[in-house]
Amino acid sequence: MNALELKQVAVPDRLRSLDLTLATGQLVGLIGPNGSGKSTLLEVAAGLLPTAGSVAWRGRPLKEIPIVERGRLAAWVPQEAHFGFGFSVESVVGQGRFAHGDDGRGVAEALARFDLTALAKRPVNRLSGGERQRVMLARALVVDPKLHFWDEPLAALDVKHALEVLVLAQQLTRTGATVFMSLHDLRLAHCLDRVVVLDQGALRADGPPEDVLSGELLQAVFGVRLRTAPGMILELP
Amino acid sequence: MTLATRQKWALPGSVTLLVAGVLASLATGDMRLSPAMIWAGITGTDELVSTVLWNIRLPRTLVAIEIGAALAASGVVMQAFFRNHLASPGLLGVSAGGSAGAVIAIGMGWAAWSYYLVPAAAVVGAMGATMAVVVLAKQGASTERLLLAGVALNALLGAVTSYVLSNFTLSYERNAQIIFWLLGGLEDRTWEHVMMAAPIALGAVLLWPLGRSMDLLSLGRNEAQSLGVDVKHLQRRMIILATVMTALATAVAGTVGFVGLVVPHIFRLLFGPEHQRLVPVSLIGGAAFVLFCDVFARSAGDLRLGIVTALVGGPFFLWMLRRAS
Known part of the structure; x- marks a missing residue:
C-alpha cells in the first residue's frame, strides 16, 4: 500500500499539475530552489491547502478521512513557527496528542529526544529559532503518525541536532512511517531513500539521490557547478 | 508564588472577586446599604430597601455581570482568532458596529415595534464590523494592520452613530443619547435589559468547551488543522459567539471599551495562556472588573462607565503597545 498518492494536484501560480506516489516506510527529500513550490507541495500533501486533482493517504482519498x-x-x-502566546514548551508538545484525546502519551520521551526537558516549562515565545524548530518536531513525534510532512525541519538547527533529526527520520521509516521533508543542504541527501526535485512549480526529477543529484541537474535547477573534493564529514558519535 | 499555585487559585480567586463586586455594587449608590440592609431588602423585610434593590441595583448589577463577561470573553476569542494580544471588541470596532446597529434601530423607531429589535440590529451591526475586520486584517495580521483596520472602523461607525442620533433624536435628548451610546453606561438599566442580554449566558456555555481547540488555533491555522482541529468550523463558531456577545453587551450598555483587552491580558500574565482556564476565568473576572468600574463610577459622582474603563484601559493599552514593540 502506498503511503501517499497525489494525482494531478495543482495550485494556481504555485504548483503545476503533478503526480507523485510515496511508498510506505521511505524517507523522501524534497529539494528545489527558493520559490519552487516545496512548501506548497507539502501543504497539499498534508491536506492543508485546497488543490485540483486528488490526494490519498494509505489508499484512502483525503476527502473521506475526517x-x-x-x-x-x-x-x-511548518517551516517557521510563530508563537504569539507564551504557552510552555511542554504544553505545545502535548498538543500533538489532541486528536488522541489529549492523553499526554510520549510527551516526556519526545522532550528528552530533542533535548527539551530542561526547557519544558519555558514559554515558547522566548526560545531561539532552533529551539522552536525542535519543539515543532517533538510535537510531530508525539502524534505518532504514519505520515510525516516536514517543511525544512533542519533549516534552523545546529549540525548535531540536524544529524539527530535525520537519524530519527530513518528510525521512523523503519517502524513503518513515511517521512516527506524539504531540505536545502544537499550534502545531507545521502541519508535519504529518495529525492524529489521541484523547479518552478513542476516536478523536475525523482529517484535515489545518487541517480538524481547529477552535475547537469544541479546546474540546470540551481545554477551551480558540482565539484566533489575531499572535505570534512560530520557524523554523530 | 509559582505559576502552578497561581493556576490553582485562578477560579476560586476570580469567583471571590465576583462575589465582592456584586456586594459592592448592591451596596453603592445614593442610598448606601450595609450587608444587613441588603439582606433585609432581599428577604423583603424592609420595603424601601427592597424596592431600591429589586428595581434599581439588582438589574444594574446583573447587566454589569453580563456585559463584563461578554466583553472579556469576546476579547479572549478575538485574540485567539487573530493571534494577536491587542485584538479586542472595542479596538477592532466590533462594539462600535453594535452601537451603530442599535442606534439605527432606535432612530428608525423599530424599538417601538419590539424591544428585541434593538439587540438584533446590534448583532447585525457588530457582524458587519467583524466581517470588515476579518477581510481587512486576516488571521495572523500584523498589529499595525489590525489596529489601523480598527481605527478606520471605529471612526466610520462612530460617525454613523452620531449622525443617526443627531438626526432622529429630539434635541433635548440628543446629547445624553449620544453620550450614552459612545461612552457606555449602566444608568437606569431595568429587568428588560437583563433579559435582552440574557443570551450572553448561553454564549458563555457554548464557548467553554472550545478552549483546547483555541489553544491550537492561537499557534496557527495550519498547525491546528494538521493536529485534527476542524478550523473552519471552529473559527465560524468563535467569530459568531464573540460578535453576538459583544453586540448584546453593546445593545444594553453602549460602547464600553478596553474590557476585552485588559481582563484577558492580566489573566494571561497571571495564570498562563491556556484557554481552558482563560475562558472561564475571563468570563468571571470580566464581570467582576465591570462591577468594580461601575461602583467606582457611581462613587465618583456618576462618571460614565465607559470613561472609567477607558481611564484604566487606555494607559494599559499604551503600556502593552510599548511592551509589544
Missing part, C-alpha cells in the same frame, strides 16, 4: 482522524494519521511541521 479531520480529527487526519490529526492521528499525519503530522506537519
Whole structure:
C-alpha cells in the first residue's frame, strides 16, 4: 500500500499539475530552489491547502478521512513557527496528542529526544529559532503518525541536532512511517531513500539521490557547478 | 508564588472577586446599604430597601455581570482568532458596529415595534464590523494592520452613530443619547435589559468547551488543522459567539471599551495562556472588573462607565503597545 498518492494536484501560480506516489516506510527529500513550490507541495500533501486533482493517504482519498482522524494519521511541521502566546514548551508538545484525546502519551520521551526537558516549562515565545524548530518536531513525534510532512525541519538547527533529526527520520521509516521533508543542504541527501526535485512549480526529477543529484541537474535547477573534493564529514558519535 | 499555585487559585480567586463586586455594587449608590440592609431588602423585610434593590441595583448589577463577561470573553476569542494580544471588541470596532446597529434601530423607531429589535440590529451591526475586520486584517495580521483596520472602523461607525442620533433624536435628548451610546453606561438599566442580554449566558456555555481547540488555533491555522482541529468550523463558531456577545453587551450598555483587552491580558500574565482556564476565568473576572468600574463610577459622582474603563484601559493599552514593540 502506498503511503501517499497525489494525482494531478495543482495550485494556481504555485504548483503545476503533478503526480507523485510515496511508498510506505521511505524517507523522501524534497529539494528545489527558493520559490519552487516545496512548501506548497507539502501543504497539499498534508491536506492543508485546497488543490485540483486528488490526494490519498494509505489508499484512502483525503476527502473521506475526517479531520480529527487526519490529526492521528499525519503530522506537519511548518517551516517557521510563530508563537504569539507564551504557552510552555511542554504544553505545545502535548498538543500533538489532541486528536488522541489529549492523553499526554510520549510527551516526556519526545522532550528528552530533542533535548527539551530542561526547557519544558519555558514559554515558547522566548526560545531561539532552533529551539522552536525542535519543539515543532517533538510535537510531530508525539502524534505518532504514519505520515510525516516536514517543511525544512533542519533549516534552523545546529549540525548535531540536524544529524539527530535525520537519524530519527530513518528510525521512523523503519517502524513503518513515511517521512516527506524539504531540505536545502544537499550534502545531507545521502541519508535519504529518495529525492524529489521541484523547479518552478513542476516536478523536475525523482529517484535515489545518487541517480538524481547529477552535475547537469544541479546546474540546470540551481545554477551551480558540482565539484566533489575531499572535505570534512560530520557524523554523530 | 509559582505559576502552578497561581493556576490553582485562578477560579476560586476570580469567583471571590465576583462575589465582592456584586456586594459592592448592591451596596453603592445614593442610598448606601450595609450587608444587613441588603439582606433585609432581599428577604423583603424592609420595603424601601427592597424596592431600591429589586428595581434599581439588582438589574444594574446583573447587566454589569453580563456585559463584563461578554466583553472579556469576546476579547479572549478575538485574540485567539487573530493571534494577536491587542485584538479586542472595542479596538477592532466590533462594539462600535453594535452601537451603530442599535442606534439605527432606535432612530428608525423599530424599538417601538419590539424591544428585541434593538439587540438584533446590534448583532447585525457588530457582524458587519467583524466581517470588515476579518477581510481587512486576516488571521495572523500584523498589529499595525489590525489596529489601523480598527481605527478606520471605529471612526466610520462612530460617525454613523452620531449622525443617526443627531438626526432622529429630539434635541433635548440628543446629547445624553449620544453620550450614552459612545461612552457606555449602566444608568437606569431595568429587568428588560437583563433579559435582552440574557443570551450572553448561553454564549458563555457554548464557548467553554472550545478552549483546547483555541489553544491550537492561537499557534496557527495550519498547525491546528494538521493536529485534527476542524478550523473552519471552529473559527465560524468563535467569530459568531464573540460578535453576538459583544453586540448584546453593546445593545444594553453602549460602547464600553478596553474590557476585552485588559481582563484577558492580566489573566494571561497571571495564570498562563491556556484557554481552558482563560475562558472561564475571563468570563468571571470580566464581570467582576465591570462591577468594580461601575461602583467606582457611581462613587465618583456618576462618571460614565465607559470613561472609567477607558481611564484604566487606555494607559494599559499604551503600556502593552510599548511592551509589544
